[in-house]
Amino acid sequence: MAIELKDVSFSYPNGYLANEHLNLTINQGEKVGIIGQNGAGKTTAVKLMNRLNKPTEGDVIIDGINTKDKTTAQIAKYVGYVFQNPDDQIFNQTVKDEVRYMLKKSRMDPKLIKEKSDRALELTGLIDSKRKNPFDLPLPTRKFLTIAAVIATDPKYIILDEPTAGLDIRGIEVLEKLMDTLTAEGMGVITITHDMEFVARNFDRIVVMAHKNIIMDSTAQEVFARNDIIEDARIKKPEIALIAEVLGIREEILFVDELVDLLP
Numbered sequence: 001m002a003i004e005l006k007d008v009s010f011s012y013p014n015g016y017l018a019n020e021h022l023n024l025t026i027n028q029g030e031k032v033g034i035i036g037q038n039g040a041g042k043t044t045a046v047k048l049m050n051r052l053n054k055p056t057e058g059d060v061i062i063d064g065i066n067t068k069d070k071t072t073a074q075i076a077k078y079v080g081y082v083f084q085n086p087d088d089q090i091f092n093q094t095v096k097d098e099v100r101y102m103l104k105k106s107r108m109d110p111k112l113i114k115e116k117s118d119r120a121l122e123l124t125g126l127i128d129s130k131r132k133n134p135f136d137l138p139l140p141t142r143k144f145l146t147i148a149a150v151i152a153t154d155p156k157y158i159i160l161d162e163p164t165a166g167l168d169i170r171g172i173e174v175l176e177k178l179m180d181t182l183t184a185e186g187m188g189v190i191t192i193t194h195d196m197e198f199v200a201r202n203f204d205r206i207v208v209m210a211h212k213n214i215i216m217d218s219t220a221q222e223v224f225a226r227n228d229i230i231e232d233a234r235i236k237k238p239e240i241a242l243i244a245e246v247l248g249i250r251e252e253i254l255f256v257d258e259l260v261d262l263l264p
């Protein structure tokens with residue numbers, strides 16, 4: 001079971017080619033971080049995974065099914081997408097209604113709707129905000145609400161576009177725990193992020209994008225050891241790796257405790 005991009009290219013209606021011959025397989029239960037400079041084509045690529053973007057060339061296969069034979073609504077049941085900006089997604093008057101909207105639309109049994117939506121609100125720390133108006137909540141909380149609304153629908157894969165933006169340390173902890181829970185349950189979690197500390201801490205697999213393409217697909221240790229890739233993708237190493245470099249430590253350090261172990 002996997003999302004497969006097979007030689008996929010995508011041009012926007014104005015003719016701008018944003019992704020060129022992408023090849024990528026993401027398995028169910030994997031936690032993958034997608035990084036790269038602004039405009040590298042990350043959002044364009046993940047929107048290809050749930051048919052919000054339709055390939056100009058190539059095929060997107062989800063769990064063996066070619067998405068070109070399916071509608072965006074059909075694909076959304078398999079691949080949930082959490083928008084970069086929560087306000088592009090939220091439109092209901094209460095937190096509860098927002099999380100239940102998709103489930104009600106699918107005419108699910110009301111008991112099951114309550115069960116699924118409450119669980120999603122628990123996981124995102126929003127269970128006590130059920131009756132609030134989403135637009136009275138701060139931006140990071142609205143972001144969690146959009147994540148809850150997608151989790152409630154039980155997709156096999158979830159795409160999080162810049163989930164750490166605006167989150168404080170506590171919010172990041174909730175997010176990290178949430179991603180662990182989802183992957184432990186077999187969901188594939190695909191996350192675009194510019195936060196390299198978050199990347200190093202959370203993802204076993206990192207896809208680096210630059211110039212409309214994937215330039216590396218490996219572990220954090222290997223990606224951050226490649227100065228050429230870091231330069232090409234215009235990303236920054238985690239702060240601790242930079243400190244280790246300044247101290248003249250040759251090993252690839254990504255975490256404080258690794259650095260402490262090496263200090264005399």
Ligand SMILES: Nc1ncnc2c1ncn2[C@@H]1O[C@H](COP(=O)(O)OP(=O)(O)OP(=O)(O)O)[C@@H](O)[C@H]1O
Nearest residue numbers: 012013014016018037038039040041042043044045
């Ligand atoms: N609707 C559109 N029409 C034309 N060009 C677009 C459109 N949306 C995005 N682009 C262009 O496609 C390129 C890739 O954009 P994309 O949003 O995929 O990049 P990104 O890597 O996700 O960037 P960021 O980190 O800033 O979100 C950019 O040059 C962008 O200007």
